[in-house]
Amino acid sequence: MSSIEANGKTYETDEEGYLADLNTWDKDVAVVMAQIDDCELTESHWEVINFLREYYEEYQIAPAVRVLTKAIGKKLGKDKGNSKYLYELFPYGPAKQACKYAGLPKPTGCV
């Protein structure tokens, strides 16, 4: 089992760096995960991460890309409610990279 260290705590992850246990997530580990990818988490990143966590809590799955862009658009204005904006924040793909930082499992399938 792989793991990540953040603030003196150890977090177990799978081979691809996603948290093994969703409940071990906290903000510190999100920051360290982002640092590994050379990404600094800004307020805009947190908006997305927080929405992902809320949605997951309700539905036990990450939101579809369109659900996410719509929610972000409603919250932050129409100019940000598109995948281009999300890809600027998460260049490896909002579904996968943002899910990882939010402690969610990786979306699987033909996506």
Place this chain on the structure above:
Amino acid sequence: MADFEVPELKEYPVIPHIQEGTMAHSKPFVAKEQFQEPLGFPGELVDNWQQVAYDKMEELTGKYRSLAVFLDSCVKCGACTDKCHYYLGTSDPKNMPVARQDLFRKVYRRKFTFAGKYFPKLVGAVDLTKDVLDDWYSYFHQCSQCRRCSVFCPYGIDTAEISMAAREVMDSIGVGQKYCNEIIAKVYKIGNNLGLPQPALVDTLEGLEEDIEDDTGVKVRLPVDEKGADILVVTPSADFFAEPHVDGLMGYAKVFHEAGVSWTLSSHASEAANFGMFIGSYENMRKVSLRIREAALDLGVKRIIFGECGHAWRVAYSFLNTLAGPFDFLDPKYPVPMHIMEFTYDLIQRGALTLDKSANDDMVLTYHDSCNVARASRMGPKPGGQFILPREVIKASCNHFYDMPQDTIHEATYCCGGGGGLLTDDLMELRVKGALPRMEALKYVVEKHGVTHMAAICAICKSQFAKVMPYYGFQMDSIVSVHQLVSNAIVLGNKQ
């Protein structure tokens, strides 16, 4: 952007010189116990793995006559050597189809042929050692089972079937691939590859209904689990989740709306994909298929229509009746099953849809034939319908369409590079390199005809291209769904 070298797009395709072992490092993650056991496979490498593997090989070559014929009949003519996109993209000689087959064949010879048993060195026969097993794991996960090589083989040897058998043997000794097996386990648990539960599906579909109404002013429904509907639509779960897939799904909904038929999705069979085929497991393929039968019976539908998914259509068209049939409870007036392309094409032929082609005037289109549709199925009543119907639907929806070069389309189509259970991030280098021949063909029509977008009817192709096109200088959104074009062009509420 990448920690490997992205191949250069040349002016015309060049068959590369071999570079031995360049892809020997490429291996997908191995499935852990929790992903193996729901499929009926051991959780880790079993103690007597060699014997178990031999027994499995004997069982498979006995059960599948085709497999034994493919293993016995190769004459090493070399016709297949330059036909695989993974060889063309990686230069690794073990990605030549004949060499890939030989990884399996040399063990088969050793155990099951006279010459191999007594004179192994003369016929290149070897035991299944740990090194050979490692090679199997690596190179049988560098085959997307696209079957292009089999088109050019004078004996019709199907490497896909050998690679499926090899994966089945590996699964039986506890060496499974994480990507495929985790996904199949999710289908059993939740109903689809994504793990999208029913409430999330309902929420997503409601959102899409809102979007269509905002956009067109027309209430178009995307119903789920509606008993008594006439048509059950089975589509890849990527259609609910990813782009451009979701634009295709909205296209199907608009077509059904205009046709005035009652239809429903099912949360029990919320997946068209069937990864049981990729791992060569008849039992798992059957179990996944049966969900469709169960949903059809439970909802009381009269017809089943499949959405845009390549290998699902192979399973549906070629195997569904024996896997999950008989479908004598469905309306015999319609094909069992039917493809969404057949449904839409038929409406267009009858003049039942109003399509405003100018809605797609911002695009110049080409079409990527998906391997499983092109080489393992058919559409409509005529031979070659699987090439004709999608193109006719595209041409009815847009003004500008150009095909890529002839040796890269129809039955000679190149794989997207991510099919056959390889659409996973741990194989990104392989995926990017394997897309090379398709990218070269695309570049040709981009330069010659000003093509801006490529349409496809397979969820894997769409996700793969969205991911790898940027490596070659194309925009990620230049891949579109065929029904996305229909969706853009369709004029709602026009026909009574």
